[in-house]
Amino acid sequence: MRRIAKSALIVAFACAPASGGRAQELFPVARVTIYPGDRITDAMLEERADAVARETEALYSRSRDGLIGKVARRTLLPHQPIPLIAVDNPRIVTIGAQVKVIFAESGLHIVTYAIAQQAGGVGDIIRVRNQDSGLFISGRVQSDGSIRVGEG
Incomplete structure (x- = not known):
């Protein structure tokens, strides 16, 4: 009897979500390589569940809509989450203008x-x-x- 209870506990633990019971959050990631200076479009993005560790979530963009129209400040690799500091608003005033x-x-x-x-x-x-x-x-x-x- 004790052996069955132990087996049931092991199976229940193995089937539990790895995220500690929290819902999987979708993060926007690059679908293709985005180079510095490229304006980000919807076609360049896709969403991926749990793309970042829980303790570093604040460093990455959570909104796909918030990225569209922004400009990449550095190369963004496919299937990687997008750091907030890696994108910027487009420059409408240039030096010397x-x-x-x-x-x-x-x-x-x-x-x-x-x-x-x-x-x-x-x-x-x-x-x-x-x-x-x-x-x-x-x-x-x-x-x-x-x-x-x-x-x-």
């Missing part, structure tokens, strides 16, 4: 042009050099490629 600088506050609008000293994507704060005065100013990149200064 002439950009429109907008200051708007309380009905006052000032527009001038400057030279970008840094590359940046939407929402990034970058430095630009005013063409007239030569002064350096910082502002936030807008979706149209302009720089908004004086946000607070």
Whole structure:
């Protein structure tokens, strides 16, 4: 009798999920090799269950939709999870580009042009050099490629 109970316990333990009873989470992984500078599309991704160890989950992207449209910062290998630091927003302002600088506050609008000293994507704060005065100013990149200064 005791031998049957021991066998049943061994079988039950062997059939238990390896993840400690938690549901398997799907992580987006590269379907093909994605090279630095490539814009990530839906066709380049697939999902894989438990692609990363539980203690390192915070370091990897969990959302397939959050990766689409981003740019690879380094080579992403097929069937490997994608680290958060390996992707970036696309750069819409490049170093040396002439950009429109907008200051708007309380009905006052000032527009001038400057030279970008840094590359940046939407929402990034970058430095630009005013063409007239030569002064350096910082502002936030807008979706149209302009720089908004004086946000607070």
